[in-house]
Structure formats: structure tokens, C-alpha cells
Amino acid sequence: ALVDERGAALVEVNVETDFVANNSVFRAFVTGLLSDLLDHKLSDVEALARVMSSQEPSLSVEELKAVTMQTVGENIRISRALYTPVSSGQSVGIYSHGNGKAVAMVFLSGSENQEALAKDIAMHIVASQPQFLSKDSVPQEVLEREREVFSSQVAGKLQEVVEKITQGKFKAFFQEACLLEQAFIKDPEVTIQGLIDRAAKA
Template sequence: MAAITAALVKELRDKTGAGMMDCKSALAATDGNLEAAIDWLRTKGLAKAAKKAGRVAAEGLVAVAVRDNRGVVVELNSETDFVARNLEFQALARSISDVALEKGGDVAALSSHHYPGGGTVGDAIANAIATIGENMTLRRVAEVQVAHGHIGSYVHGSVADGLGKIGVVVGLETTSKSEELAALGRQIAMHVAASNPVGLDIASVDPAVLEREKAILAEKNAGKPEHVLAKIVESGMKSYAKEYTLLEQAYIHDGSKSVGQVLKEAEGKLGAPVTITGFARFALGEGIEKEETDFAAEVAAAGGSAG
């Protein structure tokens, strides 16, 4: 019998939209033959999901869930914004975020976790594809937690509790029990939603990104003496940190202060030190290449008047 690898299971899942365990079963039943496995899934009632799996899913919802010292953000995509207003789809997104909060893990692990009511999360998505009639994709999941403190959260473009277009969770590590903490957490989460930092501080930014920024500065100032160029690059990276890293950014609620300064000032009210341990921000559909369509031409064609 052919080896059923994780890569093969993922490929089948990407092609069909079927649940992870169903894909494993299909490959096992067909000795690892991908095309035969697709047909096997179709005979089991997943044909509708399989047919729609190739369509671009760039709409949908971002779901946020917080409990005690943990918070998660999940992105569940659909083909159209109309589906995001579907109560069944909203319930699916919320339930998946609850499973993520309980079980944790990446997309593959989350897809294989038990879904309330039976089956797996992957099964629930496949069933929703068949019922609602659009391709859907569990695109990504992120988690933030603290040992002591608070998880701040914010949902922008909210369509229902915990569901919207942008979702943010922020971890505030502190021993304070002050009521001020919750307000601070929400305000910083709002800042993250608006300012979209690439990292907590310059040390947390991908080194490859920093090297690219330095290379651009060096190229723009090519021909200058080395010692001058070094100062230009150093100054440029400080400006980059102020624009793109959370602790250095100008606070959206008070532009005269950085987020780092706001945290330091808040310690007096909280009665204890407070630090941001991490954050997660998902904006719906970011990075997905959407198909460009001529809506007027589609309507004309549907009416038989395209020419």
C-alpha cells in the first residue's frame, strides 16, 4: 500500500475542500491515488464541495475569541461578502474560533479537531460548502496568551459579536487587577487594528525585511562616503521602527506619545509593570489575489446582450 503522506492529504484537501480525516480515508481506500480519491469523496456526498474548491475565497469573516489569559484570531474565507451575513456561516466562524481557543494548533491541527455536534472542523466546513453553495477556506489562526494579566481584543467592521473584517488580540503581561487594564487592552488592540505594525519592536521584525530596507536606503544614497551612508542607514532604520513597530509607533489615541510611553505611564494607574507579550492582527482577505471581474459585462452577458 502506498504511503499516505501529510503533503498528499493536504493536496487532496486543497483540491476538494473535504475534511482532513475524510481525505485520509479516501487516500487509504484508493491506495494513495489522488484522482481516485477525489472520485471517492464525490461518491460520499462531497461532490459539491469538490467542484467549488478551485474558486477564489477572499471574503468571509475574521473571528476573535478570548477566555481568561488566552485569545485567538481565526480567518474563515468565503467567495462573497453576502455569505458573511449568513447566520449559518457566522455560527460556523464563531464555533471554529471557540475550538481554536480550547484546543489551539495551526490550521491543519484545527481542521482535524472535533467540531461541536459531530465530525471535525474540516467536516463542518465541507458540509457548509455543500449547504451554502460557496467555496470556503479556513485560512489561518493565531493565538496570544499571558501568564498573568489581560488579553485585549478588538473587531473592526463588526457584523456580529466577535466577528468582522479585522480582528486583533493583544497580550498584556502584568500582576495588576485594576479595572484600567481592560480599557488599556482594548485601546491598544484598536491601535494595532488601525496602524498594522509588522512587529512588537525592531528586534522582532524579520531580519530579511530589515536587510531589504537597509539595501533600499543604501541604493538611494549610493556614492556617498561610507561613514555618511552608515549614519543615513541608521537614521532610516530608526524611522522605520517608529512607523512600523508597535512600541515605537505614535499612539493613535494621543499622537504625542509612543505606545511604549503610554504603557510606561499606565503603570502608575495599574500599580504594577505592564508589558506587551505579543499581538495578532488579521485583516480579511489580505494577501489573497482576487479575480478582477467586469460586473456590467457579466450582467449584459446574462441578459444575452453582450457584444
């Protein structure tokens, strides 16, 4: 992942071994892909393959990929690509873990100079792997499925007891599955929403 004045880019490139993933030739190829995404504002792998490489201007990205595969001795697959512009009033944070095996990119709107907060939230996402942004973004079918699971766990109890237990289980589910409800990994006393609210007041 890379962010600069051109925007933000994220690319997923798969190889067969960690040895190649750590290889300087492969790493340079990936860095070049990010620059190409930013230069051409692309979010399409096939379109990316056709552009001329910024790393080796006489070759297309596809041709450079073939050369890189010969050099490192492994198959390389460009799986996903994303470009997004960054507007004024947005802060972007990137966190990469395990030499790029897990990457998160966070955009915060409404205030500038919040890159450190955005990076902290990106790190939290990589570590905690939330499924949803907020309670409101959980699909209805997921809520129904969870309700069925909770109901089966408390079958035979009084209705008032069932309601209380179900509410408690939903609260725990949201705290585990929804980013904004999760306890911040660096300070479990505050949720991600609380962290954002605190930064907005500062």
C-alpha cells in the same frame, strides 16, 4: 477571535463573498469553531476538522463545514487556527475590523485589568499594520537592505552628512515599521511604548 476563562482563540475562515461573510449561518459556524478551539486547546486546522462540533454535537467540524457550505452556497476554507492559554497577570484585548476581515489580539503581561489598553493596541495594530514588535526584533538582513537603500539615496555626500541622514532615515523607518516606536493612532503625541509605560506607572 474570542477570549474567555478557557483561553484565547483566533481562527481564519475564508469564503468567496462578503454576502456569505455576513450571513448569520456562517457567523454561527465561525463562533462554534472558536468555542471548539477553546474546548480542545487546538492550534491545528486538521485536528480541528476532526473534533465533534460544539454547535452540532452529532457532526464533526468537517461535516458541519460541509453542511454549512450547502446552506450558504459557497466554498468555506478554514485556513488558520490558534489557541493560547491566558495566565493570571495577563490582559487580552481583541479588535476586529470590517466584520472580521482584519483582527488583532494583544496580550499584556505583568498587570491585570488592562483589557482596554490591550484592545486599544490591537486596534492600533489593525490600523497601522506594524511589521515588527520593536527595533530589536528587526532582522539583520532587513536592516542591511534599508541601509543600502539609504546609502544609495545620499551617495556622493560627505561621510558625516551620510551618517546623520542615515540615522534620521532609520529613526523614521523604526517609527513606521515597529509597533513600540509607532505614534498611537488615538493620541499621536505618545508612542505605543510610552502608552504602555504610562499604564505601568498608573
